[in-house]
Amino acid sequence: MPHTLRQKLADLVxxxxxxxxxxxxxxxxxxxxxxxxxxxxxAIRQLGASGLVEIRPRRSAVVRSFDRTELSEAFExxxxxEALCAARAxxxxxxxxxxxxxxxxxxxxxxxxxxxxxxxxxxxxxFHGLLHDGARNWMxxxxxxxxxxxITPYSAALFTMESYDADLGRPHCQHADIAEAxxxxxxxxxxxxxxxxxxxxxxxxxxxFDETAARPDAPKEKGRT
Amino acid sequence: MPHTLRQKLADLVxxxxxxxxxxxxxxxxxxxxxxxxxxxxxAIRQLGASGLVEIRPRRSAVVRSFDRTELSEAFExxxxxEALCAARAxxxxxxxxxxxxxxxxxxxxxxxxxxxxxxxxxxxxxFHGLLHDGARNWMxxxxxxxxxxxITPYSAALFTMESYDADLGRPHCQHADIAEAxxxxxxxxxxxxxxxxxxxxxxxxxxxFDETAARPDAPKEKGRT
DNA sequence: TAAAGCAAAATTGCATACAATTTCGATTTA
DNA sequence: TAAATCGAAATTGTATGCAATTTTGCTTTA
Numbered sequence: 001m002p003h004t005l006r007q008k009l010a011d012l013v014x015x016x017x018x019x020x021x022x023x024x025x026x027x028x029x030x031x032x033x034x035x036x037x038x039x040x041x042x043a044i045r046q047l048g049a050s051g052l053v054e055i056r057p058r059r060s061a062v063v064r065s066f067d068r069t070e071l072s073e074a075f076e077x078x079x080x081x082e083a084l085c086a087a088r089a090x091x092x093x094x095x096x097x098x099x100x101x102x103x104x105x106x107x108x109x110x111x112x113x114x115x116x117x118x119x120x121x122x123x124x125x126x127f128h129g130l131l132h133d134g135a136r137n138w139m140x141x142x143x144x145x146x147x148x149x150x151i152t153p154y155s156a157a158l159f160t161m162e163s164y165d166a167d168l169g170r171p172h173c174q175h176a177d178i179a180e181a182x183x184x185x186x187x188x189x190x191x192x193x194x195x196x197x198x199x200x201x202x203x204x205x206x207x208x209f210d211e212t213a214a215r216p217d218a219p220k221e222k223g224r225t
Numbered sequence: 226m227p228h229t230l231r232q233k234l235a236d237l238v239x240x241x242x243x244x245x246x247x248x249x250x251x252x253x254x255x256x257x258x259x260x261x262x263x264x265x266x267x268a269i270r271q272l273g274a275s276g277l278v279e280i281r282p283r284r285s286a287v288v289r290s291f292d293r294t295e296l297s298e299a300f301e302x303x304x305x306x307e308a309l310c311a312a313r314a315x316x317x318x319x320x321x322x323x324x325x326x327x328x329x330x331x332x333x334x335x336x337x338x339x340x341x342x343x344x345x346x347x348x349x350x351x352f353h354g355l356l357h358d359g360a361r362n363w364m365x366x367x368x369x370x371x372x373x374x375x376i377t378p379y380s381a382a383l384f385t386m387e388s389y390d391a392d393l394g395r396p397h398c399q400h401a402d403i404a405e406a407x408x409x410x411x412x413x414x415x416x417x418x419x420x421x422x423x424x425x426x427x428x429x430x431x432x433x434f435d436e437t438a439a440r441p442d443a444p445k446e447k448g449r450t
Numbered sequence: 451t452a453a454a455g456c457a458a459a460a461t462t463g464c465a466t467a468c469a470a471t472t473t474c475g476a477t478t479t480a
Numbered sequence: 481t482a483a484a485t486c487g488a489a490a491t492t493g494t495a496t497g498c499a500a501t502t503t504t505g506c507t508t509t510a
Contacts, residue, residue, distance in 0.1 A: 026462070036495045038263070041462090045267045049274035051367070058462060058501055070363055077364035080309055138295055139302035139375070142276070143368055150364070251492070261465045266492090283471055283492060 005033060006043040013052050013063050014152050016160070020065035024053060051150045063153060072202060074151045079198035081144050082128065086178060086194040087187035089134030097134050098183055104130065105179050112172040120168060121159035127175050131182070154205060161208050174200065230258060231268040238277050238288050239377050241385070245290035249278060276375045288378060297427060299376045304423035306369050307353065311403060311419040312412035314359030322359050323408055329355065330404050337397040345393060346384035352400050356407070379430060386433050399425065 003011075009029070012018045024044055030037045048055040054064050066074060093101070104127055111119045128148065132141040148155075174197040181190035228236075234254070237243045249269055255262045273280035279289050291299060318326070329352055336344045353373065357366040373380075399422040406415035 025460095027460085037462090038494055038496090042267055042270045042493095046270050046274040049271040059503090060461075073362045074364040077362055077368060080365075081306075081368070084305055137298040137302055139299040139372070140305075143302060143306070143372060146371070147364070147368060250490095252490085262492090263464055263466090267463095284473090285491075 005035065005039050006046050008033060009040070009043045010047060010050075010052060013047070014149075014156065016153070016156060018063050020063045020153050022063045023060040024062065025060060050146065052153075064150070066151070066154065068206070071151070071154060071205070074147075075198055075202035075205075078147050078151065079195045081140075081147055082131070082198055083191035083194040085128075085131045085135040085140060085144050086182060087191040088137065088140070089131045090182045090185050090187040090190040092136045093134045093182060097130065101130060101179050101183065105176050108172050108175060112169055115168060117159045117168070120171075121156060124159070124171065124175075127179075134182075155201065157208065158201065158205055161212075167204060170200065171197070229268075230260065230264050231271050233258065234265070234268045235272060235275075235277060238272070239374075239381070241378070241381060243288050245288045245378050247288045248285040249287065250285060275371065277378075289375070291376070291379065293431070296376070296379060296430070299372075300423055300427035300430075303372050303376065304420045306365075306372055307356070307423055308416035308419040310353075310356045310360040310365060310369050311407060312416040313362065313365070314356045315407045315410050315412040315415040317361045318359045318407060322355065326355060326404050326408065330401050333397050333400060337394055340393055342384045342393070345396075346381060349384070349396065349400075352404075359407075380426065382433065383426065383430055386437075392429060395425065396422070 009024075018024065026037045026040050026044070029044075030040045033040070044053060044061050045055065047053045048061060052064055053061045055061050089097075104123065108120075108123050108127070111123055128144075132144045135141060135144075174193065178190055178193045178197060181187075181193055234249075243249065251262045251265050251269070254269075255265045258265070269278060269286050270280065272278045273286060277289055278286045280286050314322075329348065333345075333348050333352070336348055353369075357369045360366060360369075399418065403415055403418045403422060406418055
């Protein structure tokens with residue numbers, strides 16, 4: 001897979017090299033990737049349209065940051081969208097996807113036992129991605145992944161933070177429960193469990209930020225006159 | 226509000242000057258807006274990230290086109306998202322919004338009677354926009370408007386087509402029914418009516434395309450080796 | 451000591467130039 | 481006549497340069 005410049009730049013944000021509030025300096029980015037500013041600027045604008053970074057005319061683009069309210073609303077919206085995917089997947093999953101889902105949960109069991117956070121993050125992406133595909137609706141999948149993308153700089157933190165070790169088992173159990181409902185074809189239950197899963201993730205994230213001395217809400221740049 | 230170049234370019238697509246499948250030639254667009262290719266390219270990339278145009282490496286970008294299946298899936302997804310907004314709005318609307326909604330429906334009554342299609346299109350945007358705001362969730366509003374944006378090149382056609390005159394009254398009645406449910410605080414009913422409203426719009430659109438000799442599904446460019 | 455002012459440095463926005471690739475049409479060939 | 485071929489024109493991708501604006505840090509001042 002030929003990583004485009006846009007993808008490479010996005011990875012800087014998604015993998016946490018650049019954190020919410022950080023500036024995207026065109027010159028240094030161009031130097032880092034060995035290209036001129038022109039393609040860098042185009043990539044930055046694309047990330048801006050995706051909502052990953054904030055474009056500020058005549059000033060450096062910065063990684064998008066959410067305050068408490070925005071973060072809460074983002075998770076609420078994502079909960080509904082993911083619930084929709086889960087409900088559809090429960091009805092539309094095919095045999096290959098059922099097998100894949102079972103294998104995923106089994107692998108997740110192992111990863112959780114080993115407390116491998118990096119693998120757990122990847123597993124989380126795969127689990128939700130499988131449900132997005134299973135919903136059999138291209139637009140719904142697009143919407144779900146765009147939404148997930150926007151808050152990734154925050155949700156990924158859940159898996160890298162030390163204090164989360166104790167809770168690592170809960171997301172796995174929730175995934176397993178959702179999978180069970182999906183495999184049973186119970187769309188209402190799958191949706192309800194998914195909503196609850198996302199709501200729990202928000203609570204964990206908020207707790208994390210409270211403990212680490214208020215990360216969100218801080219980078220809110222003051223307006224200019 | 227100073228229309229950015231990106232907005233001006235988007236309007237070309239949204240208002241139908243450029244139709245699905247049309248190429249976006251950088252040189253002629255630069256000439257049209259009196260700027261160089263550089264800012265044009267940046268704007269095109271942004272529209273690409275928004276899903277309005279399709280970026281094809283080394284080849285001209287084209288206005289995104291949907292085949293029958295994609296159009297159907299897009300409307301299904303939008304139906305759910307709009308239903309979500311309507312349900313939330315039914316519970317969270319404030320007094321100012323209630324007044325605005327009533328005024329909107331009244332004005333729509335008039336516009337429908339006069340068969341003013343342009344005004345009807347604008348009214349449609351305002352109606353849905355009001356519900357997006359009323360849901361009191363920034364991310365949900367963003368998702369809803371991004372989704373609407375992607376299919377605007379198609380849905381806007383509903384209001385400009387001649388044969389739609391006969392049906393112009395139905396969207397208005399549906400809006401009125403939805404508004405009634407929202408004002409009554411009946412979120413389940415508002416959601417159900419909204420889903421039905423969007424489903425009807427899809428059917429009208431499909432009928433329109435069938436009559437005008439298959440517009441969608443045609444522009445599907447053949448893949449390159 | 452802290453705030454205000456100011457000039458130099460850094461940074462963004464845009465135009466232009468050129469290389470790489472694709473597109474298009476004329477010509478040739480079966 | 482239709483398909484294939486080849487070359488010129490058109491088009492995209494990227495680098496570079498310069499003007500406009502913002503940022504930064506030093507100096508001045510209350």
